Amino acid sequence: MTNTSVAPPTPAVPRQQRTGIGTDRVADLISQLLVELGEDPQRDGLVETPKRVAAWWNDFLSPGNAPVATRFTESQLAGQLVVVGDMSVWSLCEHHMIPMNLQVAVGYLAEGEVVGLSKFGRVAQHFAGRLQVQERYTREVAEHLARVIGSEDIAVAVRGLHLCMSMRGVRMEKARTTTLHSGGHFATDPVLSQQFLLLAANQSNAA
Incomplete structure (x- = not known):
């Protein structure tokens, strides 16, 4: 009888530690x-x-460290709603390793300073550069931006086209998935939340 040994699997490396x-x-x-x-x-x-x-x-799969956002002092600002939308990124569904296109909109309240706009796009790209699910992606972007801004007043809406649903399985080409993460005042103030969703939708429709 021949003894067959199987090598143990290589331990998974946490995503944030990957260098290539x-x-x-x-x-x-x-x-x-x-x-x-x-x-x-x-x-x-x-x-x-x-x-x-x-x-x-x-x-x-080697996005490096999450971008550090630049903040600029604007002492006259207080509670102004800022929405950065129509950010399109590609990611990979981790269940089927098939692409998904994510349309991202971010809202925050400017209080005495503003965040450099290009960093929102870099953050959106960073968390897309891995095997993902849309629900986790939405949360990761929101939590990172909350740390950057130093406030929980963050809202992130993502509308996804999943090729794992469009080109396989039920093959519904027009199906879209929408996820929303609301923190701070966006979670407790229905008027603010509605303003964000309206602005985010209008930006998407204007594209």
């Missing part, structure tokens, strides 16, 4: 996948595909 992937190993795995799919990795058109796919995975 083994691109050579990933390229080799992609080559194996192509063979299993009945393709020839050495034919014209595919010979460089494994390397390209590995390079993309390395870029996509």
Whole structure:
């Protein structure tokens, strides 16, 4: 009787600690996948595909540290609603490893200072650059921005197109998923919450 030993699985590395992937190993795995799919990795058109796919995975799954937002003093501001919307990012559904496109809108209350606008887009991209689910993504963006701004007065609305629902399974191309995270005054003030949702929707419709 032959004894067969199975190597223990490699421990998962927390996402925030990732510095890159083994691109050579990933390229080799992609080559194996192509063979299993009945393709020839050495034919014209595919010979460089494994390397390209590995390079993309390395870029996509290595977002680095979350962006540090720049804040500017505006002493005359008090309780002004600021909405940054129509931010489009791509992520990957972790259940099927199929892309999802997320339309992101963020609202906050400017109290004595404002946040550099470009950082909202960088934060949205940062948390999309990993295997995700939309519900967790919405919460992660909101919690990070709350720490950046130093206030729980944050609202994040995300509208997602999930290819795992559009191109597989029920194949409903027009289906969209909407998630909302409301903190601070956005959670307790229905008028403020409605203002945010209206502005976010208007920005999306105007695009």
